[in-house]
Amino acid sequence: MTLPNNIYTRHTAATNVREDLADFIAMQDPETTPISSSAGKAKAMQTFHEWSRDALAAPNADNAAIDGDDATGTAITPPDRVGNYCQIFNKTIVISRRAESVDKAGMKSAIAYNKVKAYKELMRHLEKSIVSSNIAVVGSGVAAPKSAGLGVLLYTNAQHGSGGSTVAHTSGAATTAPTAGTARAFTKTLLDNACQATYISSGQVPEALYMGPAHKTVASTFTGIAANRYEVKGTNQGAIIGGADVYVGDFGAMTFVPHYMMAGSTNVYGLKRSEIKVAYLQPYKSTELGKTGDSVKYQCLLDATLRVEAEKACFKIADLSGG
Numbered sequence: 001m002t003l004p005n006n007i008y009t010r011h012t013a014a015t016n017v018r019e020d021l022a023d024f025i026a027m028q029d030p031e032t033t034p035i036s037s038s039a040g041k042a043k044a045m046q047t048f049h050e051w052s053r054d055a056l057a058a059p060n061a062d063n064a065a066i067d068g069d070d071a072t073g074t075a076i077t078p079p080d081r082v083g084n085y086c087q088i089f090n091k092t093i094v095i096s097r098r099a100e101s102v103d104k105a106g107m108k109s110a111i112a113y114n115k116v117k118a119y120k121e122l123m124r125h126l127e128k129s130i131v132s133s134n135i136a137v138v139g140s141g142v143a144a145p146k147s148a149g150l151g152v153l154l155y156t157n158a159q160h161g162s163g164g165s166t167v168a169h170t171s172g173a174a175t176t177a178p179t180a181g182t183a184r185a186f187t188k189t190l191l192d193n194a195c196q197a198t199y200i201s202s203g204q205v206p207e208a209l210y211m212g213p214a215h216k217t218v219a220s221t222f223t224g225i226a227a228n229r230y231e232v233k234g235t236n237q238g239a240i241i242g243g244a245d246v247y248v249g250d251f252g253a254m255t256f257v258p259h260y261m262m263a264g265s266t267n268v269y270g271l272k273r274s275e276i277k278v279a280y281l282q283p284y285k286s287t288e289l290g291k292t293g294d295s296v297k298y299q300c301l302l303d304a305t306l307r308v309e310a311e312k313a314c315f316k317i318a319d320l321s322g323g
Contacts, residue, residue: 025106025113030260031120033127035210035276042279042307047145048138048173049279049305050083055312080170084305085136086281087147089125091118096295111296115286118300122284128261130278130306131210131269136173147305148174150269154308154316157198157270159190161319169311183321186215186268188222192249194270194315199251202313206270208255209247212323215268216258220244266320272313280304 003009010017055077093114100110107113133151137143152174155166164181167174184190195205211219220243247254254270282303289297308314 021105023105031124032260033123034257034259035130035271036123036127036278038208038273039276039278040274042277044086044279044281044303044305047086047281048083049086049281049307050081051307051309052079052081053309053311054079082169082171083136083173084148084153084279084307085138085145085173086279086303086305087126087129087145088301088303089122089129090299090301091122092289092297092299093118094295094297098294100296111298115298115300118286118298119284122300122302124261126278126302126304131259131262131265131267133178133267135175135177137175138173149306150271150308150314151178151267151316151318152176153306154269154311154314156201156312157194157315159194159197159315159317164319166316166318178318180266181319183266183319185322186211186218186317186320190317191219191222191247191268194317195249195251195254198270198313198315202272202310204272204313205249205251206254206272206314207252208257208273209268209270210257210259210262211268212262212265213258213260214263214323215265215320216243216256218322219247219256222247224248263323265323266318268317268320270315270317272310275309275311275313277307277309278304279307 093111095110095114104110129147129149131151132149134146134149135152136148137146139145148169152166153169155168158166158178160166160178161181161184164179166178167176191209198205209219222244245256247256280302282301284300284302286298286300289299291297
């Protein structure tokens with residue numbers, strides 16, 4: 001069709017049309033921190049946060065005393081004294097006067113918005129350090145201190161591929177990285193072996209298994225003694241059950257928790273949540289820095305470390321392929 005002569009269209013009015021920018025900001029990345037959010041909170045009093053771990057003597061069925069015998073002292077083993085270094089998670093935001101003053105879509109204050117965003121980002125950084133295999137670093141004038149991650153702190157029930165190992169951490173900080181073993185697929189047998197080893201060493205099993213998305217997909221294929229069924233009654237629609245969220249093994253039930261930050265990881269962690277703590281030397285805080293120009297600066301930081309108490313109640317399945 002031919003337009004009428006001298007018609008005034010949307011294109012003609014381009015210089016006189018208001019923009020249509022929605023007054024909100026959609027966050028594209030996940031904000032959840034599954035482990036640190038469910039872990040207990042503790043207070044760190046020093047940059048090197050320490051705790052003691054003790055163990056009971058092995059049960060002895062032949063502990064039998066002679067009637068009337070003299071008492072002889074039993075050897076006493078002192079508790080282990082272990083620790084982890086606090087890590088400074090830092091982000092500095094700098095906002096110009098004009099950026100704060102102008103009318104903005106989705107935020108009233110650029111300062112307030114970016115403080116909240118910084119908090120979420122720092123909590124994600126903390127979570128990433130927890131699921132990592134980072135070793136503890138004391139820090140210096142030229143090197144930042146680092147908190148050791150679960151990949152280093154879990155060793156008693158560490159299930160490795162051939163040639164792999166995790167050094168026992170029975171004193172001081174965990175400063176030795178695990179030795180990688182031969183990669184192998186994640187299987188029900190590996191999970192059952194880890195649960196059995198943990199039950200033998202601690203008398204319990206973790207209630208949650210944290211893994212990358214690919215390993216969660218594999219875990220949903222594990223078969224058991226009962227078949228999955230979904231009963232459809234009346235006019236209700238049926239559902240295809242393609243995933244498993246709870247694993248009931250010989251030693252208890254365990255929830256499968258997919259963790260987006262563990263995508264590509266070669267580890268799967270079985271955690272007794274009550275034994276995992278985040279110790280804060282400084283909870284999240286934003287501090288305004290000295291003014292140096294036509295802007296404001298805020299340093300946002302948190303200072304924290306990971307504390308694994310009874311690590312025998314947790315396990316690690318390492319050297320997994322297909323992550």
